[in-house]
Amino acid sequence: MRHVVLLTTGGTIASTTSENGKLVAGELTGEELAELCGLPTDIQVTVRSVLQKPSVHLMPEDWHLLATEIKQAFQSEEVDGVVVTHGTDTLEETAYYVDLTNTDERPVVVTGSQRGPEETGSDAFMNLRHAIYAACEPDLKGTGCVVVFNERIFSARYVKKEHASNIQGFNAFGFGYLGIIDNDVIFTYQKPIRREMYELTEPRFKEIGIAKIYLGMSEKTLRAIIATVDGLVLEAVGRGQVPPQLVAPIEEATLAGKPIILTTSSEEGKVYPTYDYKGSAHHLEQLGVVLGSDYDSKKARVKTLVLTAAKKDVMHGFS
Numbered sequence: 001m002r003h004v005v006l007l008t009t010g011g012t013i014a015s016t017t018s019e020n021g022k023l024v025a026g027e028l029t030g031e032e033l034a035e036l037c038g039l040p041t042d043i044q045v046t047v048r049s050v051l052q053k054p055s056v057h058l059m060p061e062d063w064h065l066l067a068t069e070i071k072q073a074f075q076s077e078e079v080d081g082v083v084v085t086h087g088t089d090t091l092e093e094t095a096y097y098v099d100l101t102n103t104d105e106r107p108v109v110v111t112g113s114q115r116g117p118e119e120t121g122s123d124a125f126m127n128l129r130h131a132i133y134a135a136c137e138p139d140l141k142g143t144g145c146v147v148v149f150n151e152r153i154f155s156a157r158y159v160k161k162e163h164a165s166n167i168q169g170f171n172a173f174g175f176g177y178l179g180i181i182d183n184d185v186i187f188t189y190q191k192p193i194r195r196e197m198y199e200l201t202e203p204r205f206k207e208i209g210i211a212k213i214y215l216g217m218s219e220k221t222l223r224a225i226i227a228t229v230d231g232l233v234l235e236a237v238g239r240g241q242v243p244p245q246l247v248a249p250i251e252e253a254t255l256a257g258k259p260i261i262l263t264t265s266s267e268e269g270k271v272y273p274t275y276d277y278k279g280s281a282h283h284l285e286q287l288g289v290v291l292g293s294d295y296d297s298k299k300a301r302v303k304t305l306v307l308t309a310a311k312k313d314v315m316h317g318f319s
């Protein structure tokens with residue numbers, strides 16, 4: 001019989017409804033969730049309750065706890081794959097951390113739900129069921145971490161929560177989905193051509209921030225942000241431009257040895273040294289800023305946390 005390990009961390013998928021009608025995310029244990037959802041009977045599912053939190057309460061240290069549980073699950077040759085249930089608000093960040101740090105080729109599938117299991121038309125049951133089938137799908141071996149949501153399978157590297165509440169909650173802009181789940185059968189259409197993995201034993205996470213850049217942002221604001229972080233992802237505009245008044249604090253940060261990674265707020269496309277003017281990607285690159293390719297700012301932050309924890313050179317980590 002196929003065997004999946006189910007690791008639960010909380011989120012709406014593990015929520016209950018309080019007396020005032022509001023959802024309390026992360027109330028259900030893994031065992032309670034499994035009991036409520038009626039899991040597939042043709043697959044052995046071992047449940048472990050790892051955390052019971054709304055996903056925005058998680059910290060990078062929780063990622064390491066989860067990664068340790070995943071590693072533990074893969075100690076057994078009998079296990080076909082792992083499912084992680086998670087709140088949707090930060091699901092893409094955790095999924096990408098798992099993608100970068102899990103070195104086993106068996107599937108790790110992250111899922112959640114937009115509606116609580118007690119709500120009408122809840123997506124909790126289908127998403128969990130589909131994730132369990134995906135976790136033992138041989139075609140998904142060597143794919144890295146994937147996210148299963150609303151009958152679709154996404155690569156953790158590009159997936160993003162696209163809707164605050166709709167059950168079609170996730171998308172991968174410009175890349176689409178890797179496959180679908182139709183009547184419990186997995187159809188894999190495409191897979192990433194390479195995987196990037198870092199072995200982290202006892203990671204120490206630095207304070208890496210994100211600054212979203214906008215017209216008229218003041219030097220004072222950016223300087224205040226830079227003062228509080230060890231490194232910063234700049235979510236710049238277009239090909240990677242920032243207003244001219246931000247160049248001075250950025251240059252000070254790179255001179256002080258703080259990694260600054262340049263990304264774009266556009267959903268598709270890369271930062272690139274197209275222009276030659278004050279605050280352009282070309283100018284910033286000359287000041288020691290790292291060009292963050294087509295990374296979304298939150299994914300670039302996760303990657304910077306992993307690179308620094310693995311003591312890798314952030315300068316070359318994005319090329």
Ligand SMILES: NC(=O)C[C@H](N)C(=O)O
Nearest residue numbers: 011012054055087088089
């Ligand atoms: N749909 C969800 O899971 C959202 C929830 N607030 C969370 O824990 O992320």
